[in-house]
Amino acid sequence: MVGNNKDGDENHAGWVFNIQRYAVHDGPGIRTTVFLKGCPLQCLWCCNPESQHIEPVIVFWQDRCIDCGNCLAVCPSSAISDDIDHHKRIDTRQCDHCGLCVDQCYAGALEQVGKLRTARDILDGVEEDRSFYAESGGGMTLSGGEPLAQPGFAYHLLKGAQARGIGTALETSGFASWQVWKKLLPYLDLILYDLKEVDPVQHRHFTGVSNKLILENLKLLAQTGKPVIVRRPVIPGYNDNPQSIHALGRFVQELGTVSEIDLLPYHRMGQNKYKQLGQEYVMGDAPTMKDDEVTGLRDILVSYGLTVKIGG
Ligand code: SF4
Ligand code: SF4
Known part of the structure; x- marks a missing residue:
């Protein structure tokens, strides 16, 4: 990890590969989404393959x-x-x-x-849109990659945003130790928790890692009372079957405190990036999903008493 680890130090630096202003799908209101590099998962359908390594x-x-x-x-x-x-x-x-x-x-x-940036540099930029956050209930969202792959940097960004009066959200796969989560929780207003698959064998096949830690962390988060929205990327031929969606509905219902699931239909927007990186796009000709194709899956989740949005 790069940078100074002093508590609350905005000089702490980390690797960032994109910053999106005026984002409206990464939490409530108008937001600035900061994309951190590095991810321990290797989802077959990853739409940001340039984010997978922490280094540029x-x-x-x-x-x-x-x-x-x-x-x-x-x-x-x-x-x-x-x-x-x-x-x-x-x-x-x-x-x-x-x-x-x-x-x-x-x-x-x-x-x-991928550029090495300090938390201060990032937060100064995020703060420029403060008036939009105030009017819309927005703020800053950390995304990736997997933002928890740079836990110290994520911590200083979230803590710094809170100190500046900016709302915070984290979009994550949840794949990090509970120690990391405990340190970040006081500075988080909302967690957008990607759950690709409940079945452990399928999860490992799709992402290259076990979902044991991901499921355990989600159960612990649900007990903290922090607002959590579960997100499911819906990938045709992979996790779009009713069995997978029923398992998702059951798991989230049993959490007791999480009431919303966002279904994110597969798109091919990352396909060209694989060519630019000289990597194979393993999804091949998998069809894109239209919102209306996901409505049957939404109805399954609604039957578990959950609020379901398509597209987040
Ligand atoms: S490809 Fe070669 S020249 Fe380019 S950044 Fe890497 S080491 Fe440097
Ligand atoms: S060969 Fe192509 S990629 Fe390499 S320096 Fe020349 S223009 Fe750039």
């Missing part, structure tokens, strides 16, 4: 490349290779993020995704 990644835009060869010549780590079709591949195991290739690419075909 180099993205290649083939349509801008003029094939000048500067990047190949300048890279001190020999991390860049040239495909038969002149597509440049960056080996993330070799790349040490020096940024020389980006500096020498005058065509703008290479971009470094």
Whole structure:
């Protein structure tokens, strides 16, 4: 972890790959969503593959490349290779993020995704939209990646936002130790908790990790009285079957204190990013889901006494 760990220190720095202003789907009101890099899960359908490593990644835009060869010549780590079709591949195991290739690419075909920023720098930017938060009941949302993959940075961002009178929300897979959760809880107004699958075997297949910790943390969170909204990305052919949705409804109903589930229909907006990163898009031709295709699944969850929104 980068930065100073003193309590409440806005000089603490962490890796950020995007900041979205005027967001309206990441919690109540108008919000600024800060996307932190790094994620311990590897969901097959991940729409932000550039977020998975904590360190920066180099993205290649083939349509801008003029094939000048500067990047190949300048890279001190020999991390860049040239495909038969002149597509440049960056080996993330070799790349040490020096940024020389980006500096020498005058065509703008290479971009470094991920910057080291201090909590103060981020919060100063978030604060610029304070008037929108006040009028709409909005605030700052931490997302990712998995924001809890940088727990110290998340802590200083949330604590700093609260000290500045800005509402906070966390969008998370829940995959972190309860020790981390306990430290963050006092600074959280809302938790948007992604639950991809209740069945443990299927969860590991979809995400590469066990859901034991995720389910345990959700049960503990439900006992704290903190507002929690469960979110389910609905992926055709994976977790869109009635059996999976019934299991979700039962689990959330038994929590007793969580009453809302948001269904997030699958889309292919991340597909091009895989090409730019030189990675395979394993979802292939999986169809996108329209809101009206999800209504049958919504009705199952409603039968468990839950409030269900489509799209969040
Ligand atoms: S430096 Fe940029 S334009 Fe030149 S070959 Fe590399 S990616 Fe293409
Ligand atoms: S960032 Fe540096 S090490 Fe990585 S590919 Fe570019 S030149 Fe090579």
